[in-house]
Amino acid sequence: MPDETHAHAGGRRRWWTLLAVSTAQLLVVLDSTIVNIALPSAQQALGMTDANRQWAITAYALAFGGLLLIGGRVSGLLGHRRAFAVGLVGFAAASALGGAATGPGMLFGARALQGVFAALLAPAGLSLLTTTYTGTRERGRAFGVFAAVGAAGAAVGLIAGGLLTQYAGWRWCLYVNVPVALLAVLGTAFVPHAPPLRAAGRLDVPGALLSTAGFAAVVYAFSEAEPHGWSDPKVLALLAGGAALLAAFVAVELRAPQPLLPMRVLLHRARGGAFAAITLMFVAIFGFYLFMSYYTQTVLGYSPVESGLTLIVNAAAALAGSMLIAGRLHGRVAPAALIVPGLVAAALGMLLLTRLTADSSAVLGAYLVPALVLTGLGLGCVMPPTAALATAHMRPHEIGAASAAYNASQQLGAALGTALLNTLAASAAAAHLASAAGTTATAATVHGYTTALTVGAAVLLGAACLTSLLATPRPERDREREREPGSGSGSGYAAAEPKGAVSQQVSRT
DSSP: HHHHHHHHHHHHHHHHHHHHHHHHHHHHHHHHHHTHHHHHHHHHHHTOOOTTTTHHHHHHHHHHHHHHHOOOOOOOOOHHHHHHHHHHHHHHHHHHHHTTTSSSSHHHHHHHHHHHHHHHHHHHHHHHHHHHOSSSHHHHHHHHHHHHHHHHHHHHHHHHHHHHHHHHHHHHHHHHHHHHHHHHHHHHGOOOOOOOOOOSOOOHHHHHHHHHHHHHHHHHHHHHHHHHTOHHHHHHHHHHHHHHHHHHHHHHHHHHHSSSSOOOOOOOHHHHHHHHHHHHHHHHHHHHHHHHIIIIISSSOOHHHHHHHHHHHHHHHHHHIIIIIIIHTTTTOOTTTHHHHHHHHHHHHHHHHHTTOOTTOSSSSIIIIIHHHHHHHHHHHHHHHHHHHHHHTTOOGGGHHHHHHHHHHHHHHHHHHHHHHHHHHHHHHHHHHHHHOOHHHHHHHHHHHHHHEEEEEHHHHHHHHHHHHGSSSOOOHHHHHHTTTTTTOOOOOOHHHHHHHHHHHHHHO
């Protein structure tokens, strides 16, 4: 009886972990989009110029994306639970500072601080989830819930941003983080203790500097490409510099005794496929959200609130895909059996919207709702298996690095997708307006959107083809290497679930 009571208490503590980590994941993803809706009001209130207003978005993205790998290592050094709590408290404080901003500089600095603490919070949260849930069924449920929150977070951010800006004021788009983060901090009291991992060693300083500078340069280049174009000298210089820094980072990591990002994190076939799938999914889906917001407001005449509420369909479909499909099938089917159909479903949703014209009728029922359902289901089916694969076969002191790399993949995909697809849409609209006699500005705008969505669908279909490599059996020598002592941990897919279909798939790939 005492053993049963102890097991029941342990189960409750595990679900408290899921609640706290999912709440933190919502904060991190939501803050990537919620400020977008509030930015026009914030610009007017604080006197930002058109040239510098982008820093309210860019400062967060640069700090978050640039520091993720360092955050993953610091999480291991501090202990994942302690790092998670520090990240939550810091994120809440930075949000309060931003909400109380009296000028542009104060807001930009607060957004950068949010990114700093998010870079610690995100990998610590995924690491806690990975080390807490080891059984096949409970792991499937946990990753399903976690991924559902992440999948719906961007859409929820647009909805919440519209509601808060219209009815409470733009500052509440930042203040709202404070009570949510503090509630999650209280929940960490029930999270199982995660001691510091001494095997993590000292911080790889050269790798930390190169990764931070390289990721920041690439993310900044993506953000600058949106207003200035991909041929702008500044954008090209940032891309070249970022690529050179990241190449130097890889060279340093290959020789470092205790690398910030062990190359085995990226070179494992199944993990590499998961990183590629989630990166390309975010390239397409963030462009999709951008066009949904613009199309519904500028073409259909929806208010910001109505536009945001339309995305509830997408959020609900993402929840269903994560929890009812991917969560329940975890361990019963191979990861590729969820990821590939998910990517294809999202691509079909985008292709449906490419048939839109300025004169299309019954747009909501015939086009928007089916597209929102398909993209939501697709995103919901992709995120749980990719999140789980990202930490498969990881040694305990490498879980933080794998979690950070997974979050970095999402950030890079979101930044690239927003910049690339928006630039394509603007270029296509301008070319159509110039070449088609008698066309209207609205028709040209819709043509730009459909052109960019066609590219987004192609990206997803390419990702599906690439991810299908997960089903390719690996040579026997690679399987033997996975069975070497210390090559896995109890937190990995295969180590935790040796009899499940998913773990068999990881071993084969």
